[in-house]
Amino acid sequence: MNVHKPVLDEAEGRNRAVPIDRDIALPGEIRDNKPASGARRFAIAALLLLVGGLAIGAWQHWRLDSEVAATAAERRDLVPAVRVAVVKSSGDVISVNLPGTTEAFEAANIYSRTSGYVAKRLVDIGDRVKAGDLLAEITAPELDHQVAQAQATMLQNEAAVHQAEANMEIANVTWERDSKLLDKGWIPKQQGDQERLTLLAQQSAVAVARANLEAQKAQLMVLTQRQAYQRVVAPFDGVVTARNIDNGSLVTGDATGGTSMFTVMHSDVIRIQLYVPQDQAFGLKPGVEGTVRVPEMPGVDFKGTVARIANALQPGTRTLLTEIDVPNPDGLMTPGTYCQVELRIPRKTPSLIVPAEAIIFNRSGLNVAVVEEGLVHIRKVTLVRDLGTTVEVSEGVKDGDQVAAIPIGLFMELYGGGRSINITVMGHPGQDIRRLQDRAIAAFRTIRGLDAQQEDDFFVFSNDSIRETFDQLAGTVTLGMLVICVLSLVVGGIGVMNIMLVSVVERTREIGIRMATGARMRDIMLQFNIEAAVVCAAGGILGILVGMIAGLVLRYSGMTVIFSVTFFSI
DSSP states (O other): OOOOOOOOOHHHHHHSOOOOOTTSOOTTOOOOOHHHHHHHHHHHHHHHHHHHHHHHHHHHHHHHHHHHHHHHHHHHHOOOOOOEEEOEEOOSEEEEEEEEEEEEEEEEEEOOSSOEEEEEEOOOTTOEEOTTOEEEEEEOHHHHHHHHHHHHHHHHHHHHHHHHHHHHHHHHHHHHHHHHHHHHTOSOHHHHHHHHHHHHHHHHHHHHHHHHHHHHHHHHHHHHHHHHTTEEEOSSSEEEEEEOOOTTOEEOSOTTTSOOOEEEEEEEEEEEEEEEEHHHHTTOOTTOEEEEEOTTSTTOEEEEEEEEEEEEEETTTTEEEEEEEEEOTTOOSOTTOEEEEEEEEEOSSOOEEEEGGGEEEETTEEEEEEEETTEEEEEEOOEEEEOSSEEEEOSSOOTTOEEEOOOHHHHHHHHTSSSEEEEEEEEOTTOOHHHHHHHHHHHHHHHHTOOSSSOOSEEEEETHHHHHHHHHHHHHHHHHHHHHHHHHHHHHHHHHHHHHHHHHHHTHHHHHHHHHTTOOHHHHHHHHHHHHHHHHHHHHHHHHHHHHHHHHHHHHSSOOEEEEEEEEOO
16 A cells, blocks of 8 residues: 655745654763753842842841940930039138239328529439438529519608508697697587598508518518428428439429429338228228238248228229328339239128039030039039139039039030030830830920920931941942942843753753644743743832841841930039
């Protein structure tokens, strides 16, 4: 029986794929398993890199969170140890050191009271003189002539007085004789009146002559006194400290426009004027002892007492003018010397002594940190006087109080800077920190008694500052993770390529069967591309979900919400 096999078209036979069973090796074919083993190695390496990157990131996150919690706990539980000093009372006497200038107890500039030329100068600078000693002689010839003229005029006035008295005597005798005749009517009445009035006129003439005589005497005394001023004498015991004339110098008898001839000072007692500030003037009175020291004479103390005070403060400087008298019999102190005066003034209101290092200065003023029962209380003080290493205060502390004697920088570091209180508020895990902060702010405003229009006198801060550091570190870690991710994508892509290559090699039989059944090449390629895309997408989504779950676990597993509230101007 003849069976006719269909003869296939040559072109159709070339296009039709012949299925091959790849389970049985062809003669002379050697199966190569290296691609499959290489792909597995790439896949394992990529997985290890991903797991390692995730582990490093988780460890960094856990470590930073632990540091945040440890820092907050350390800040909350910090109990600083400080050195304390005891506040002491200043006592009943205050010691005050003030600058001053020595002055002579008596000092006088000597002027000429008469004009003329210096005929003789008898003293010079540095000479000691006694009261009444002749210092210089002035010659003034015209003054001598004026005195002689005044004396002659006075003689004329005396003669005029005698003449007026004689005329008055004649008139008196005539009136006494004719008055009797007038009474008997032997002389006319008109004659009697003339004689009576003549007597009165002569009496007035005598009075005028006598007045002129007294006036001339006074004028002569003036000239005589001016003539006496030609002798310049010392007004008191002292030393000549200035000499402005010499023999032959012209001097003018005018104290306002003339030239001082000499200056004489009495320095057996030195007078010192001080201006005591208001906070030290209360309690100062005459009799308070003082010690005077001159820088150029170390070790030498001059004792003196307050002799006079002004009893009124100067409005411009709020100081009290005080004079101290210091005996100076040996003349060691000279007028015009700078000196330091120490006064021991009785206190009316004793103050308190605080170490200067215990003073805290901030925007609320001067404060001290008082330690009571292991707690520090900030108290405002009023400064009386700064003594350098110590200060005097009048309010805020009492005798025996213990104050923290620490440097201001260390105090600000320990207590947050200035006069402030730090309060740490801790929330439960998962609690809304925003809502917690709002509730805390409302409570603190109520405690502080703030109105709705008033601004907060405190501020709230959370762990943002620490988290900023964490974010910086996290950014570095993120950058590293991005690099790892890029490398992972590259390795993953290579792995996917190898997997697909292995898949193609392993699925050659399936490809042959499908092509034998009429499948086209583009259909087979589309199938493999879809499979690769689905595998990659599923792996990426799975990795994202695993990362998010791990992040949430690390974020909310036992972490505590912490924020602080700082008060100012307490």
